[in-house]
Amino acid sequence: MGTIAAPTIGYALLLPFIVIFAAACVGILVEAIVPRDLRRAAQLLLAFVAVGVALVVTISNWSAGGDVVVGVASVAVDGPTSFIWTILLVFGAVSFGMFAERKVTAGVSAFAPMAAAVPGTVAEREAIEDRREHTEVLPLALFALSGMMLFPAANDLITMFVALEILSLPLYLLCGLARRRRLLSQEAAMKYFLLGALSSAFFLYGAALLYGYSGSFLLSGIDDAIRNGVAGTGPQGTGLLLAGMGLMAVGLLFKFGAVPFHSWTPDVYTGAPTPVTAFMAACTKIAAIGALMRVFYVALGSDRWDWQPLMAVVAIATMVVGSVLAITQTDVKRMLAYSSIAHAGFILTAFVGASQAATGAREGQLTSVSSVMFYLVAYGAATIGAFAIVTMVRDSTGEATQLSSWVGLGKRSPAVALVFSVFLLSFAGIPLTSGFIGKWSVFASAWSGGLHWLVVVAVVVSVVAAFFYIRVIVMMFFTDQPVEATGAGTAGAEVVRPGWTTLLAVGVGVAATVVFGIYPGPLLGLAQQASEFIR
């Protein structure tokens, strides 16, 4: 009998994740202990302090350098992880600012006063009159954030699955908490939950099959098995590998919102409270593509000939469906949802390119991972900013999400319309915005990965996509009458002046969009340092 060695955890490197997770736990205690009228302030303080501390630790660990696998080989803290953690924390904090908004909604938050009450009942009315609110949203969001941090950093499939659940479950709940349009919100939560559960099943089944193939949950172990072959790798073994790969792909692509696993996205984005939508649209995508890349580059990278055609097809379908369907949308949130699908497709082009050092990328070349990272910053900043604007444009029924009521906004509130236009131009990839550089870098890395035809398709689709973004700008500035009025809500919406936390979200979005469009060098450099996963 040998001695049992104590496992090394590497707490210092894991600290950012631990801080966020602990803050979420403390947040629950706050809910139980702190008096009601102090809870909101306490929760906000806790959340922002936790994110701040985590951010500082992440950056100091990152600058200390070194790619290490910690937590008994279950978490990889390497360049991509640090980059993703940093942007997750920044975008998370910015979204929490939107969670805290109370000014636009006449002194209450965007969340339901009593989520458990059946809509339209006496209990709900009482809760509204009491001006109650769920301050639990912040701990929930912190739990989700911690899951998002763990998800792309996980070094084995079990940890990854646990992270997937940590990030998903609070989000299901948050989706159902909208103050206005409760039924839509609850329906969205329900759908997201059921479909999310289905996708988790796919993921888990895939993980099991890959274990069956390789005898290991470790990503490096799976890689090892593919490279060196394992006992019994006959047709049967290959079958396990391929089936596992396909099922994993389904699970991960669902979270990423790629076609054909996207159908939940428009409904959930529309139904969820807008701050939550912003949080999901930016942060979930970041976490999901991080995990997707880690699994497929680290564990399945040696077998990329099998998954590249698949992902290429998915990328094209995602771009096309997202861009084309966005054109026909009449609702801002729904349009942004389809736009996020389209962007998922553009990101996937770089992912399919798999232009990494391991696949023969030249030294110093922009790799797939670093171009995706840059794209995520550009996309995340514009997304959060755009949704923040959506919370500000309101009419008597709450947020005026009908596009027809945005007609002529440029006349009534030129500044807000201008800022929204900046985000739309960035989405469209027009030069001098970060979206342009982002598109260039993902297309270029796909190109150097040898997928020239895919880049051509992507450029064509981005032309189509530019069209519907520009259309919204035209509607805001250059259309006088509601030309495409569709049913309710055609009365012009007004911009309500929000509190500073929402303005901060808009400000961060604009600053990032413009600065990284005109002067992207430093960020690209940073993304480039974080270009390789540790194996």
Next chain:
Amino acid sequence: MESVTPVLGTGLFSLAWLLIAVPAASAAVLLLIGRAGDRWGHFLGTLAPVVSFVLGVVYFADLLGRDEAERAVHVPLYDWISSGTWNIGVGLQLDQLSIVFVLLITGVGSLIHVYSIGYMAHDPRRRRFFGFLNLFVAAMLLLVLADNYLVLFVGWEGVGLASYLLIGFWQERPSAATAAKKAFVVNRVGDLGMSIAIMLMLAAFSSSSFTDVNAGVGQLSTPLATTLGLLLLLGACGKSAQVPLQSWLLDAMEGPTPVSALIHAATMVTAGVYLIVRSHAIFTAGPAASIAVVVVGTVTLLFGAYIGCSKDDIKKVLAGSTMSQIGYMMLAAGIGPVGYAFAIFHLVTHGFFKANMFLGAGSVMHAMDDDVDMRHYGALARALPITFVTFAAGYLAIIGFPFFAGFYSKDHIIEAAFHASWVAGTCALIGAGVTAFYMTRLMLMTFAPGKRWREGVHPHESPLVMTVPLIVLGAASVVGGLLLNGWITEWLNPAVQGEAETEGLIHFTLIGGVTMLVVLAGIAVSFLFFGPQKVIPDVQPATRSPFVRAGRRDLYGDAFNEAVFMRPGIRMTNDLVRFDGAVVDGIANGTGTVISGFSSRLRRVQNGFVRSYALTMTAGAAVVGAIILLGRLG
């Protein structure tokens, strides 16, 4: 020939960015300031291109005084994208080619701005109009001053955006909105070529700067260089309205007339020619692409002339003639080193006389209550004397009347075309005759005796602020060719590695003589049909002739687009929407959701959508499996 290595710009040249910054800043002020700027906005808007013009003249004088080898000045501004193998700086390049463009854009642009003060005097949104004009000028300047393709592309997109805003300026007219959209979409098709070309350059040279690309393209394999050239040609076709991407130009006439003048004379459509000439090394390395340029130019010059013959709308006739003249420039650019300087020469003189004629047409419209139908004109020579005289100068210039501007520039192209290939030469010659025909027709229908005015129209000459630019441009149309002829080819040759020869002011060749005869024949035929004694019907006569019909319908350019791109596109969208249930599904449709009870909603949830979503997912998983297996087999 060796390629020229630009020298570093110091001193005065380090401020070259002001050329672009001044109109850009003015545009920003005008668009953001709101109503407060309504009273002085147009003056600021006009001042901006004038300042740029003065700066341009200063730089031009400086370059003139330099040794030939030092005339290409490179002004780096800052590192834009620098990551590993890529290093793309934002920088400007002032050389013989770009300074000519700067002077043309700001010079003619300034005159158009001055004219617009009068033309747009009664428009409530004049300030915004000037903001857009400034934006247009700034974007175009960035396009021609960029030192690499990616920065050029920024200007390229900016020009597209500004043209979209200006063509659709009178957005209350649905036709204007549609035209703007069309220009945007067609231009994006061209942009496609540009972006892929730049991607190729970055992959091949790890740089997109003109210097690196010119230096490296020699080592490229011929097919690759040809591909690159063809992609750039696609971009050029979009911006310069060359076949097959010509359809937007005629519709773009929906914009205010000064916009047409700016688009046709000083900005936008010249960008394609600039791109081809600037990329001369690529076309030298890929000769097949050069041939494609010649073909496109030749086809377009006939195409545009054909359309010019069959329109009654004065602006559309001019638009057709622009297509045709740009076709000449493309043809010259495609011929290669002997043609580059001629292409630019014609571009400059065309800038003079076309701006002149567009503004003249605007003056006529101003007099005729915005009527554009030439069948309602007639006998305007007496009513609008200044407009008539200046227009006539432009007319004589475009048909290539001896010693007028077009005479020098166009004859050179026709001659060069004959030396390159007799087919292209013959087409260019025919084009010259047809040009003479339709331009004479325009003059006769507009100015020759025989009033066909609508009731209540009292033509009057335009105010001074509009006629002065006309006079200046008219004078340039007369003497522009004379002044530039002896000088411009030698000036441009080193920058474009051209071998164009400088001809004397008076030189008669066989081809020149034949051209003159063909032009005279065109005029004669026009007089035969539309002479002063002829009765011109008030409405366009119905015709059975397929050729006339084709011309009236823009040679079926729209029908083609519709059949090939639009209808399949719409069908695809509809199918996708139906397949995805994107609009009708789920909750976006739920207008009455809050009213209807929760239970019914829940039932709906359980009965339909989640299940169908889950089904989609499962089907998707099956597809995933199928693709993986197919990949294995294949």
